[in-house]
Amino acid sequence: MNKLKRAVNRSDISRFRFCFQIVSFVLLIYGGYLAINIGDQLPTFACVFDDARGGSCYLMGFQHQMSTPFDRMFTGRGIGILMGLMTFAGFFILLNKAWCGYVCPLGTIQDWITKIRTKTGIRYSTYSAPTFNKLKVIKYALLVLLILIPMGIGNSIAGLPKLSHDFAVPFCMICPGRTVLPLFNGDISQLAIDFSSIPKMVFSSLGLLITGIFFTGAFVKKRFICLFCPMSALHYIFSRASLLRLTKNADKCTRCGNCYRACDVGIRAIADDLEHKNIVKGDCMMCLKCVEVCPEEKCLQVSFVGLPIFESTEEGFFKRTTGKQNGK
Amino acid sequence: MENERAKAAQRTTRLHLGMEAMETLRQVEEFPDNPLAMGYFYKLFQKMFTGDSMLPENKQIIATMCVQVPDELIYATGAVPFRLCSGAYAYDQIGAEFMPAKSCPVVRATSGMLNINEEIWGDKLSSVVIPTTCDQKKKAAEQIGDWSYNVYSLEMPSSKESDAARFYWQESVKQFALDLQKITGRKITRKNVKKAIAKKSEAGQLYRKLHELRMSDSPVILGKDMLLVTNAFFMDDIDNWIPAVTKLLAELQERSSEKITVSGRNAPRVLLTGSPPVFPNIKVPILVEQSGAVIVADEVCSSSRLLYDAVAYDEEILNDMIPAIADRYLKPCTCPCLSPNNDRKRKLVEMVKDFKVDGVVYQAFSGCLPYEMEQMQIAKVLEEAGIPMLYVETDYSPEDQGQLSTRIEAFIESIKMRKRKRKGGIASAAGRL
Numbered sequence: 001m002n003k004l005k006r007a008v009n010r011s012d013i014s015r016f017r018f019c020f021q022i023v024s025f026v027l028l029i030y031g032g033y034l035a036i037n038i039g040d041q042l043p044t045f046a047c048v049f050d051d052a053r054g055g056s057c058y059l060m061g062f063q064h065q066m067s068t069p070f071d072r073m074f075t076g077r078g079i080g081i082l083m084g085l086m087t088f089a090g091f092f093i094l095l096n097k098a099w100c101g102y103v104c105p106l107g108t109i110q111d112w113i114t115k116i117r118t119k120t121g122i123r124y125s126t127y128s129a130p131t132f133n134k135l136k137v138i139k140y141a142l143l144v145l146l147i148l149i150p151m152g153i154g155n156s157i158a159g160l161p162k163l164s165h166d167f168a169v170p171f172c173m174i175c176p177g178r179t180v181l182p183l184f185n186g187d188i189s190q191l192a193i194d195f196s197s198i199p200k201m202v203f204s205s206l207g208l209l210i211t212g213i214f215f216t217g218a219f220v221k222k223r224f225i226c227l228f229c230p231m232s233a234l235h236y237i238f239s240r241a242s243l244l245r246l247t248k249n250a251d252k253c254t255r256c257g258n259c260y261r262a263c264d265v266g267i268r269a270i271a272d273d274l275e276h277k278n279i280v281k282g283d284c285m286m287c288l289k290c291v292e293v294c295p296e297e298k299c300l301q302v303s304f305v306g307l308p309i310f311e312s313t314e315e316g317f318f319k320r321t322t323g324k325q326n327g328k
Numbered sequence: 329m330e331n332e333r334a335k336a337a338q339r340t341t342r343l344h345l346g347m348e349a350m351e352t353l354r355q356v357e358e359f360p361d362n363p364l365a366m367g368y369f370y371k372l373f374q375k376m377f378t379g380d381s382m383l384p385e386n387k388q389i390i391a392t393m394c395v396q397v398p399d400e401l402i403y404a405t406g407a408v409p410f411r412l413c414s415g416a417y418a419y420d421q422i423g424a425e426f427m428p429a430k431s432c433p434v435v436r437a438t439s440g441m442l443n444i445n446e447e448i449w450g451d452k453l454s455s456v457v458i459p460t461t462c463d464q465k466k467k468a469a470e471q472i473g474d475w476s477y478n479v480y481s482l483e484m485p486s487s488k489e490s491d492a493a494r495f496y497w498q499e500s501v502k503q504f505a506l507d508l509q510k511i512t513g514r515k516i517t518r519k520n521v522k523k524a525i526a527k528k529s530e531a532g533q534l535y536r537k538l539h540e541l542r543m544s545d546s547p548v549i550l551g552k553d554m555l556l557v558t559n560a561f562f563m564d565d566i567d568n569w570i571p572a573v574t575k576l577l578a579e580l581q582e583r584s585s586e587k588i589t590v591s592g593r594n595a596p597r598v599l600l601t602g603s604p605p606v607f608p609n610i611k612v613p614i615l616v617e618q619s620g621a622v623i624v625a626d627e628v629c630s631s632s633r634l635l636y637d638a639v640a641y642d643e644e645i646l647n648d649m650i651p652a653i654a655d656r657y658l659k660p661c662t663c664p665c666l667s668p669n670n671d672r673k674r675k676l677v678e679m680v681k682d683f684k685v686d687g688v689v690y691q692a693f694s695g696c697l698p699y700e701m702e703q704m705q706i707a708k709v710l711e712e713a714g715i716p717m718l719y720v721e722t723d724y725s726p727e728d729q730g731q732l733s734t735r736i737e738a739f740i741e742s743i744k745m746r747k748r749k750r751k752g753g754i755a756s757a758a759g760r761l
Contacts, residue, residue: 123648124648271659322526324644
């Protein structure tokens with residue numbers, strides 16, 4: 001057992017993640033060809049607009065459900081909504097934020113773009129902590145909007161007239177998943193502006209614009225779009241209940257900042273937070289690169305149902321870094 | 329006439345330096361059962377301090393001060409770093425001729441050393457890199473710049489908390505990399521930075537292994553020897569240092585498996601912190617260990633702070649590797665020139681736990697205000713942790729030896745008493761059961 005633990009702690013998690021991401025990507029994008037359907041409440045962007053998907057993103061159904069008129073929400077339909085949310089949470093607590101780092105196809109594409117950039121030798125950008133703190137609020141605003149706008153379709157809010165059905169699934173309309181993921185099945189139909197009505201035109205134009213930002217952003221800043229992702233915001237509500245945990249033993253921390261440097265999202269708290277044991281923050285994608293680059297014994301720890309599965313160790317740190325230095 | 333006097337001063341200083349080094353080495357070697365592999369280090373210091381010149385031959389030398397100058401970048405250019413911070417009383421006396429009486433002996437001795445060796449060293453040192461750490465180092469840098477040295481002031485923030493400070497330091501280090509290329513005439517490339525990081529990391533790993541060996545219940549190496557090993561890193565060729573330490577480590581591991589210890593099982597375990605003990609001024613650590621204690625850990629910039637931390641870069645491009653190197657020298661740094669310096673408090677408390685420390689010896693050089701002032705905060709934290717601390721104010725002169733030894737012996741005795749009482753307490757409690 002100890003041998004196995006040591007081997008895991010010495011391992012190159014990033015390589016494992018790279019492979020895991022490919023498998024998840026294939027499963028979610030092409031799973032339909034093998035008649036695979038993992039579920040319709042997945043806490044990740046398994047895009048509904050991709051016909052061969054192996055599961056579906058929860059947000060689309062969620063937005064539809066939110067347009068239910070209020071009086072019907074407390075009938076049998078309400079149970080359906082609740083069940084959906086619980087299934088979503090059930091999926092989510094299995095992997096916690098690792099859904100973002102290990103499964104999300106949009107995240108995977110961004111990581112691939114980063115790999116291409118690294119090959120070109122172009123440097124990446126970072127935010128300073130204050131800018132980061134300002135920007136990270138946006139995803140919560142998006143989450144509120146993706147609930148409120150559909151609600152406005154089924155209900156009249158604050159005496160305003162009901163919104164037209166052209167406002168349906170507003171987040172899907174601007175999500176780069178809708179435009180990008182079907183491309184992998186040769187479907188380019190989503191790369192268009194819908195002129196059928198003004199709201200649709202605005203949303204689909206925004207969608208294309210955001211798609212452009214998605215690609216350029218990922219090239220400039222690692223995991224650029226994730227900072228604005230409302231799915232990530234929705235995740236965070238359930239994060240504390242998750243079975244997979246990332247914890248920090250502050251006593252061991254020298255605040256060397258290696259983890260903060262390695263963090264693709266740019267979470268400063270990972271290095272500076274000395275108070276909280278649970279170190280999964282709203283923007284974390286649990287890629288576990290921080291654990292890899294921590295040279296302090298058992299300072300950062302990943303556990304599943306309380307069982308430690310991967311820990312930062314001095315030995316592992318030096319094995320990985322010397323491997324890198326020798327060009328492996 | 330003037331020239332004659334300078335020559336005479338040089339001669340006497342060298343003589344005093346040699347005597348001082350030999351005396352310290354005598355005390356160091358007097359301890360029983362020194363590891364055989366320590367012989368390399370004893371000889372190294374003897375050669376350095378009694379030979380013609382301390383400087384490495386046939387190498388381009390970038391002289392440094394403090395622990396914040398990135399060695400990796402210097403190695404990457406093919407030059408060698410040479411840390412100047414001096415512990416020699418002979419040089420201290422030279423510095424005292426032109427520096428304020430109340431200045432810190434490290435700065436005084438280092439300035440004195442550069443002053444008296446100006447004629448020869450001026451040409452041999454391609455640059456003297458001085459980070460803007462404490463006020464005295466900063467002012468000394470200006471003064472040294474007036475002599476025939478090419479002084480490079482490496483701008484460092486006085487705090488490390490904000491992102492602004494971190495970016496400022498990263499820019500500063502990037503500029504240093506660019507300037508180093510001009511100074512040495514050699515290019516810093518991805519490949520040679522990678523190699524340099526690997527080399528320093530190899531040294532760091534060896535240091536960490538020694539460091540961890542000292543956590544064991546039966547100490548296999550004395551603190552005075554550890555200090556010589558780390559002090560040697562100041563000026564030894566890293567390619568000689570690594571095999572010498574590897575050999576020492578192997579010997580110590582063997583000792584450890586054979587349960588050979590350098591002290592009695594109940595010897596008080598001491599943690600040394602404060603102003604840096606630099607050879608030949610290691611009188612406080614020697615006195616501590618002469619009194620029957622063993623220094624199991626240290627938190628000083630001439631030892632643990634020098635070698636412990638490790639660089640981790642994410643992408644293999646200069647724009648990521650150089651900031652990664654920069655971070656290594658600022659973020660985990662616990663130099664009291666940084667404010668706030670809570671990391672030092674946390675580190676000390678953690679070390680007390682890890683190394684099962686019975687007492688802390690805090691050495692402050694008179695004139696070294698940052699360490700003198702921080703003492704109050706550290707004393708408070710340690711008191712809360714229930715660990716006794718001895719604060720000693722000292723300098724490079726041998727005059728306070730008697731007074732120091734009385735205080736240190738009393739402190740060590742009191743720890744022994746405490747230990748005995750605690751043990752007795754447990755024994756009697758067990759007896760009652």
